[in-house]
Amino acid sequence: NIPIVVAGGVFTHEDMIKYLSLGASGVQMATRFVATHECDAHPNFKEAYVNCKKEDIKITVSPVGMPGRAIFNEFTQRVSKGKIKITKCYDCLIPCNPADTPYCISLALINAVKGDLENGLVFCGAN
Known part of the structure; x- marks a missing residue:
């Protein structure tokens, strides 16, 4: 018996009631709460x-080819134009090979959390 979230x-x-009535064990909500006082994200991240x-x-593609919804910014514009040089490997994704990966998702997410949105990837929900 595996829980479905x-x-x-x-x-x-x-929305939550609908999914629970369809048999989900729970729901995950994130974007809805990013800009709250309780969220400890950098103010630049919240403002985005x-x-x-x-x-x-827009939909962007992760280094391993998975789609993700993100706020289009300077970083995603550069990614859409080509590869961003990787200077350090965090060994976070097994199928990632720095030699042919378009960008380092770990560094992009770390930059975003620190408020550096020019070099950060900001995933978000559709609404």
Whole structure:
């Protein structure tokens, strides 16, 4: 018996009730809470969520080919134009090979958390 947790697109109480009634064990909500006082993210990170518009959110591709929704910024623009040199490997993703990986997702996420959005990847929800 494996618990199923719904993640992505859960925005309201009604969404949560719907997924639980369909048999989910729980839901994961993240984007909804990023800009709250309780979230310890860097203010620049929070502001990216507060200030973005629907058209700023695009699907990007992770270094291992998985799609993810992110706030389009200087970093994602550079990624879309080509490879960003990797200077350190964090060994975070097994299929990642720094020689042919377009960018380091660990560094991009670390930069975002620290508030460096010019060099950071900011994943977000659709709503």
